[in-house]
Amino acid sequence: MDFSPQARILTLGDGFYDRVTPADFPQTVIRFRNDRAATEVGLEGLTDAEWSERFGRFRPFDRSLPEPLALRYHGHQFRVYNPDIGDGRGFTYAQLRDTRGRLMDLGTKGSGQTPWSRFGDGRLTLKGGVREVLATEMLEALGADTSRSFSLIETGESLHRGDEPSPTRSSVLVRLSHGHIRIGSFQRLATLQDDAGLEALARYALTELYGEEPAANPALQLFGRVVERTAKLAASYMVAGFVHGVLNSDNINVTGESFDYGPWRFTPMWDNAFTAAYFDQQGLYAFGRQAQAIHWDVAQLAIALSRITGVDPLAVALDRFPAIYEEALVSGLLKRLGVKPRGEGEDIALADALVRVLQQGTVTIDRVFFDWRGGRLRASQAAYDNAAFQAFAEAVRSYEQATALDHPYWSDAEPCSMHIEEVEAIWAPIAEADDWSLFTTKVASIRRMGAALA
Numbered sequence: 001m002d003f004s005p006q007a008r009i010l011t012l013g014d015g016f017y018d019r020v021t022p023a024d025f026p027q028t029v030i031r032f033r034n035d036r037a038a039t040e041v042g043l044e045g046l047t048d049a050e051w052s053e054r055f056g057r058f059r060p061f062d063r064s065l066p067e068p069l070a071l072r073y074h075g076h077q078f079r080v081y082n083p084d085i086g087d088g089r090g091f092t093y094a095q096l097r098d099t100r101g102r103l104m105d106l107g108t109k110g111s112g113q114t115p116w117s118r119f120g121d122g123r124l125t126l127k128g129g130v131r132e133v134l135a136t137e138m139l140e141a142l143g144a145d146t147s148r149s150f151s152l153i154e155t156g157e158s159l160h161r162g163d164e165p166s167p168t169r170s171s172v173l174v175r176l177s178h179g180h181i182r183i184g185s186f187q188r189l190a191t192l193q194d195d196a197g198l199e200a201l202a203r204y205a206l207t208e209l210y211g212e213e214p215a216a217n218p219a220l221q222l223f224g225r226v227v228e229r230t231a232k233l234a235a236s237y238m239v240a241g242f243v244h245g246v247l248n249s250d251n252i253n254v255t256g257e258s259f260d261y262g263p264w265r266f267t268p269m270w271d272n273a274f275t276a277a278y279f280d281q282q283g284l285y286a287f288g289r290q291a292q293a294i295h296w297d298v299a300q301l302a303i304a305l306s307r308i309t310g311v312d313p314l315a316v317a318l319d320r321f322p323a324i325y326e327e328a329l330v331s332g333l334l335k336r337l338g339v340k341p342r343g344e345g346e347d348i349a350l351a352d353a354l355v356r357v358l359q360q361g362t363v364t365i366d367r368v369f370f371d372w373r374g375g376r377l378r379a380s381q382a383a384y385d386n387a388a389f390q391a392f393a394e395a396v397r398s399y400e401q402a403t404a405l406d407h408p409y410w411s412d413a414e415p416c417s418m419h420i421e422e423v424e425a426i427w428a429p430i431a432e433a434d435d436w437s438l439f440t441t442k443v444a445s446i447r448r449m450g451a452a453l454a
Helices: 008-012 035-039 048-055 126-141 183-191 195-209 218-240 287-305 311-318 321-337 344-359 365-371 387-396 420-433 437-453
Strands: 017-019 029-033 069-071 075-077 080-082 092-097 103-109 148-159 168-177
Touching (some): 008 195, 029 048, 048 148, 069 092, 075 183, 103 126, 126 148, 126 168, 126 218, 183 195, 195 218, 218 321, 287 311, 344 365, 344 387, 420 437
Antiparallel strands (some): 017 069, 029 148, 075 080, 148 168
């Protein structure tokens, strides 16, 4: 498609962001360029030199943003309200349209200090960038609504971090996202008692991100959409076996698109207590509590919007979250299993039997879905010889296979996965010998699995 630059966020005015200057990096070495995503926004034709100039030096696109914008927001971080945050090591660099006509942002991570950096250096470790690429590629392949890692460039600086061996290499990441407006963006305006700003941001989100004409009550209209999208997002995490790690209200996008991956993990087993962040000692954002956490965050959006609309209709809309989540969870489990839905009662029973199988903790999540794709066990496995698996087999027996299993992936000996041991194994040769072969091979393997699942 033709490149379609935009600058719609400027219609909000200066009160929503700060104009900033990118860091001047010692070098720009391309480590990952997502040409598949670039094709969807008309940027696949950039040479490597042009790519580095745009996504390492951040030369503006004509008719897009003349300067990068660090967005302002507040948020609850582990349930503690923090008014002193905002884009501290990233900015919105450009806006553009994709092949679906959606307004998209090119946003950064590790692009330098902003007024919201506090005591941080505004940088991103190369390992952190590699991890985000792997997370987004895996989530996209598994069908989750996620931002996409668009570019990863090594920047030639030595960084010191307390949670990994230092000094370590630096990078700047560019992600392609369906907006960067967060629940925390609305919380900030509510705290400032800026009702006009709340109204303007609600209208912007509806018009520019949802493509809807604001009706009589834009705030309630938007809130209903956010409830739907975020409930489905929570379900998609469970289906993928994914733990985001930091589901603070400033990390929840009002489009329901997942983004900003720090201490993420894919849990090998269906373990509700599995956590991703070493500092989440109370398990607030554990695997089995993610829906609760996102629901709580959405409730904070309702509180913010209650300044400009009625509390009762917001409460009614929020009460829909659990039912939407449950429906999306059942639908997602059946989709990953590769069977056609039959009816609400039977589908719920099948999903329940499947979760009971997964909760046994004897076979990994990836392995169960791989072995039972299409609703039939494709190879005899001693691990499935127990009562729970027999009950599941009985439940799935009448289901019809949704798609043919003719992709070569289904003949592999092992499913594609992304557990922490694999992440560390991919990083080790990069750190030790600048060997990117395992990283490149893994991205290709993930995309191959995505093609098979599609």
